Amino acid sequence: MRLVAVGRMKDKAELALVERYLKRLRPRLDIVELADGRGSPDEIKRREAQAILAACPPQAFLIVLDEAGRSFSSPGFSEAMAEWSALGRPLCFAIGGAEGLDAAVIERSDAKLSFGTLTWPHMLVRIMLVEQIYRAQAIAAGHPYHRSGRP
Numbered sequence: 341m342r343l344v345a346v347g348r349m350k351d352k353a354e355l356a357l358v359e360r361y362l363k364r365l366r367p368r369l370d371i372v373e374l375a376d377g378r379g380s381p382d383e384i385k386r387r388e389a390q391a392i393l394a395a396c397p398p399q400a401f402l403i404v405l406d407e408a409g410r411s412f413s414s415p416g417f418s419e420a421m422a423e424w425s426a427l428g429r430p431l432c433f434a435i436g437g438a439e440g441l442d443a444a445v446i447e448r449s450d451a452k453l454s455f456g457t458l459t460w461p462h463m464l465v466r467i468m469l470v471e472q473i474y475r476a477q478a479i480a481a482g483h484p485y486h487r488s489g490r491p
């Protein structure tokens with residue numbers, strides 16, 4: 341699995357949180373960081389889109405992080421991950437930069453994943469995604485990391 345993310349994570353506390361979950365993931369997630377685009381907001385999005393699409397294998401099942409996408413429960417996301425994985429295509433997640441994702445990336449995507457209608461900073465989205473992928477794997481494995489305490 342791959343995560344293509346715009347922006348270089350430099351903050352040590354953020355890096356430690358990503359690493360906390362990353363090291364537990366099976367299959368592992370390989371993170372490709374892309375430099376922030378330059379120019380006007382449209383140019384930035386267009387350039388970042390080219391780089392994102394180039395970093396995803398052409399046959400990949402592309403899941404974009406998009407606030408207008410689909411919200412899952414964690415068990416629902418775990419099921420979706422199992423269904424996507426069963427397709428036999430490499431999974432590739434993409435997170436945009438400060439200007440967001442270009443329409444070309446959204447149009448190319450096979451699924452859109454939302455963490456709610458609030459706009460989150462892209463580095464926090466990266467941390468939350470890695471944690472939710474770990475949680476999805478824990479649910480699939482019956483590991484007690486995920487506790488369903490709801491009635």
Ligand SMILES: C[S@@+](CC[C@H](N)C(=O)[O-])C[C@H]1O[C@@H](n2cnc3c(N)ncnc32)[C@H](O)[C@@H]1O
Nearest residue numbers: 405406407435436440441454455456459460462
């Ligand atoms: C700071 S946000 C970009 C905001 C930008 N103005 C826009 O409208 O998309 C950076 C990236 O984080 C991700 N993101 C932010 N909030 C999100 C949410 N609620 N659900 C899923 N992804 C989100 C998206 O991939 C977005 O491109």
